[in-house]
Amino acid sequence: MSDWDLDLRDAEAKMDEAFAAAGDVVLGVLDGTTDPEEWVRSVDYGNTLVLSIDGDLNELAAPFARDVKDMDGELIHFRGFLVVTPPGVSIDTDRLSDSGGDAEERIESGDPGENGGSGAVDDAGDETDDGEA
Template identity: 95%
Template sequence: MSDWDLDLRDAEAKMDEAFAAAGDVVLGVLDGTTDPEEWVRSVDYGNTLVLSIEGDLNELAAPFARDVKEMDGELMHFRGFLVVTPPGVSIEADRLSDSGGDDDDVRDDGASDADGEDTGADRSGADADQN
């Protein structure tokens, strides 16, 4: 009746695999070895990422920060970690003190600043605090 060669069992297995971790907190290391698209996909599936930063945050986050922001996710640098949340999950930082720590939002170009506003830095984001 049809010339389609569609194996729904295979498709269903791939969907189950893709969405199996939806809504989880994923711990990882941001060191440039993971494909940035993998981080974006994980956030798109509804996961929150807590990534230990090993290297320059601006350089490491730049390849995926804009994509996460465009899907209405959030990114925040907190004590050596990058926290990335999916759309609909806010990062509430009201309880953090203003002690001058490294608790920064990451701009969509990968740069970060204390209040999440664009500081006018160049695309390298060299102005971010990297304690």
């Protein structure tokens, strides 16, 4: 028998806590009051975020958008919401093409102001410059 004093119940509890929300859809408000690292951590755990935008999207998303993109997650602005998906979960916008107008905008860079405009790319792949990402 080993002299190790390893409490697996405690380790199991910590793992359950860390991964309890994995794969969930998390609804929230993007208003600058939540630490950006909390959004990144939630996406890293495998959650999809649907965030109601309360303020300037460019300013509110900038602190975490690059981190999400670097981990191969996706961000898209859709009708007043920011949808953020973890790696391996893609956002299918094929059914939006019949809706007319610019119903959605993908955030292609981590810095919403990076490409000289909003940093967003519309469904046709053209950069938009409407002040929103």
